[in-house]
Amino acid sequence: MSSDHSISLSIIVPVHKVQGYIRQCLDSILDPDISNLEVIAVNDHSPDGCGEILDEFAERDARVRVRHLDENVGLGHARNIGLDMATGDYVWFFDSDDHATEGAVRAICDRLAETRPDVLVFDYARSYWSGKVKRSIINDLFREPPAPDVFTLEERPSVLEMMMTAWNKAIRREFLLDLGLRFSGGYYEDVNVTYPVLMAAERLSLLDRVCYIYRQRRHGAITKTTGAKHFDAFAQYDRIFEFMDGMGAAADPFRQLMFDRTIWHLLVIIEREDRVHESEKARFFTEMARTYNRYEPDGHVPPDPEDKPFLADKHRMIKADDYRGFTRVLSAEEKAKTARRRHRKVGRIGRRGVRISKDLAKDRYYRMQQRLPIDENLAVFAAYWYRGYACNPAAIYEKVRELAPHLNSVWVVKPGARANMPDGVEYVVTGSADYYRTLARAKYFVNNVNFPDFYVKRPEQVHLMTQHGTPLKKMGLDQMEFPVGAGDMDFTALINRSDRWDFLVSSNPLSTEAWQRGFPCGYEMLEIGYPRNDRLITAGGDAAERARLRAELGVPEGSTAILYAPTHRDYQRRYSPMFDIGRVVERLGDDHVLLLRAHYYYKIKNLAADLGWPEDRVIDVSRHRSVEDLMIASDALLTDYSSVMFDYADLDDRPIVIYANDWDTYRLTRGVNFDLTAAPPGVVTTTEDELVDAFVSRAAWGDAAAKDRADFRARFCPWDDGHAAERAVRRVFLGEKIQNPPQ
Incomplete structure (x- = not known):
């Protein structure tokens, strides 16, 4: 979509405790080619680094607007705040731990421009921590029967069976505001908006495309937390039926399907082990019975006992408010499932157990x-x-x-x-x-x-x-x-x-x-x-300690000692230097010494001797016990992508040179969390000539390199103050509440 499109889109992203995911979320929706886009990020008083990340995005992209809240208001109210800030023709409510598929924003904007609906519904996929990605199980509803470009819910009521979340819909903003619908507080805050907008819409449209990736987090999902908040569902559905009552006869075509969807959702909540606490399930069931008998429409057709016997029995028990009967139905259903699964388990026994030790005597002793x-x-x-x-x-x-x-x-x-x-x-x-x-x-x-x-x-x-x-x-x-x-x-x-x-x-x-x-x-x-960096803070400036270490290592007096600590490359089978070390040492001059620290993956006795380098100028320190001692002893660091650069930055008076001749290969094969070449800790070189010049010309000690190093240190060493080990001991071993460094 280019700027000549006549529609605009506001993507509203409430943000709370998702600093591990928010970058991917925003990167996925900030399509650089879409100008009629605004992203409204509402920082819901997140206690982690989300606020700083949002400000970082807003600083570099004018389409991002950030609102920082002084207190945590919850997902629903944060969405309302974003809605009030929005200016686009359409709004898309986006959860901050999820992300869009490639090209999704463009496809949604194109479809909105083509059809001008009140509500556009698009498909999603679930992304699991194991790496599996699975499209929604009801994706056939987008195609069977083929939908016209624009329709009403009465013409296609199956749309009510789609996922009733806010994030798989783009809604015309003025239409939503005219309805007076607001997201409520508590759990399941979106259903009292997403169902009503479908019922009230005069123009619905579908986009048969996976546009949204719904992350199934192992930990941290609110609705996967056992507690009384799941009772909020009843008030949310009360609001939906109240909205339908306000529609009068226009809501009649949807009442039975809406009622069945309500009971389906309540059954999901009560049957999941991670929702309602066992001690509260009887009370939850009583509320289900109240909802059932209050909202069951005239002429309601319950599930067919022949087609869905267990579901039919559940409906009967809910209507009769018979919790004991309901639990018996659940037990019978579980036994039936177990019987169906039994044959699949043949041959699997033992493959998932604890690894058996080769030495049975030691294994038995351990147990x-x-x-x-x-x-x-x-x-x-x-x-x-x-x-x-x-x-x-x-x-x-x-x-x-x-x-x-x-x-x-x-x-x-x-x-x-x-x-x-x-x-x-x-x-x-x-x-x-x-x-x-x-x-x-x-x-x-x-x-x-x-x-x-x-x-x-x-x-x-x-x-x-x-x-x-x-x-x-x-x-x-x-x-x-x-x-x-x-x-x-x-x-x-x-x-x-x-x-x-x-x-x-x-x-x-x-x-x-x-x-x-x-x-x-x-x-x-x-x-x-x-x-491990406490030592760099406390001893890094100790001249006597530094002199002692240099003498132990054999560094000639007056020499510039460069610690060379390259990382492991997954695409290499064995250690292969990325530049000619012997030639570089010669070009650096007699007053330079290279302290070579090969990655511990490589089992080499003495690199300098094995590869014919001058041993008085290339000192192999690969087996030295303490890399912290090597950092203190050195005058500068030469590395590529090793994490040692983050530690060495604590030595704020010493330069860092990055040799990134294969950055693109490393980035594509291993993956990186930020662009090192755009925010380096010093001079970045990509050729042997540049590497040598960084030291010989003293550019590594120059003002520009010092500024980059200071910025890098501020970003990546904010908590290194010499007391990290103490904080760890007090928290873990002594059980104390600790005062962490300023965030």
Whole structure:
């Protein structure tokens, strides 16, 4: 759609606690070629970073208007506020955790311009966390029989059977305002608008196209929360029948279908385990009976017992207000379903169980230990698949020893990692009896990756996941769209492991967004900064410590030490330098030294020696235990897409150079959460000549690079103040309420 279209569209987006999804939502509807579009984002006093994200979009796109509310008013009232702000010919109410399909806004605008309806209804698909996308089960209603371009509900009453939500309809704004309909508060706030507009419309139109993706979130969906708010449905349907009474005889053709839809919806609510609490179901049923007997139209034809026996029995029980009879019908229906499913289970037994250990003796020992009491003072620490003492877990471990010395803290390491464990740090080795006993009986677990699948988390145990870097690249379920990066990852197993987390550390707002999308589980988000960066804040400016570290590494006095820390590339089978390291070192001059930190995925003993580089100028620090020490010792960072850049930015006086020669390939194969080349932490280079020049010309130390670095640090290091580990310990181990850094 171009600007010569004569219709305009206002998309109203209430926003609350969806910072992991709002960018995708807005990106999907802000078609750059549609000028007659306004997006009204109503920040419903969201406590997370949504407000800042909305302002960011409004700053760069004049079509976005933002209203920040001083208090949370709820979805319905937020929609009303957006409606009052709207100026378009049509309004589309859009939920902020969902998104439009490619080209959907254009297709909707074209259809509106062609047909000029009061209401346009289009199709949707459900998107599940597993990656499955399924079109609505009633999509045949768009085609059978073929609909004219414009019709009334009386001519096509089956439209009432379509999803009665606000987000699958574009409504003529003046028509809606003239009806005086407003979204109400509480649950199911849209049905008392969406049903009446169809009944009152003189011109309806359909668009047989999936325009909207309805996200089925694992956690956080309001209507999937058990509670008394589901009783709001009765008042919403009372409003619909009151509207029909106001229509008089004009509503008669719709009464039976509207009544059946009402009872269908109430049955969905009472039968779902995640809606009405078991103790409240009898009372909910009584309200259903009241609704049934109050609104059943004259001549109502109940469901056919021959065609739908269980549904017919349910109607009879509701009409008679017989809750016991209703529960008997439900029980009989479930037995029938179980019988139909029974044959499908043949051969499946055992495939979903807990992984059986190859060593049955160890497995039995582990299970025996699980039956013994939890050791309330035992804490387990691990990092990088048991590679040793490192990263956020190490920083938290040290703070535990300071603030909670009553705890017995034990690390889990592989046999080959024992030699590198610091003196005085207790550890157990994988596969040993102590290892299984520790996993079975410890109270606390801290790791920057997941523990093995066989580990069964007991209800009393507490798991703190720290992760091990700010996610420039896509992580978790976000990787589903990038099969090269995901490889053969089992996403169901990943989510099952992530369900064990009680706490998840976030280093910055970007991480919070990415973790909420990538790992939609029931943990508490700790927005505290990165514990491993505490050392950069407290020791980064210590000249004596820096000199000591440089001497240990063999950095010649007076040399410029460049820490080179490239990331892993999923499209490469083995480590292959992206530039000629030996030649670059020679071009940098004798006063430059490269501290080479290869990604831990690559098992290479000594890169400099193996590849023939000058070992006095290329110091291989790939096996050095602490990357934080390497950062402190260095004068500058050279990287590509490694998360080390986010940590290094805490050293605000030291430059960062990005070598992004394969950015497009990396972005397409792995997926990224923001455009690094548009918001870099310093100089971005794409050729070997540019890389060398960034250091030789001192551009990396220049004013422009310093400004980019300051902007980057403000965006991605806002919570790193040297106290992240302390906040983690006080919240997780000591059970204190903590004061997080300013948001």
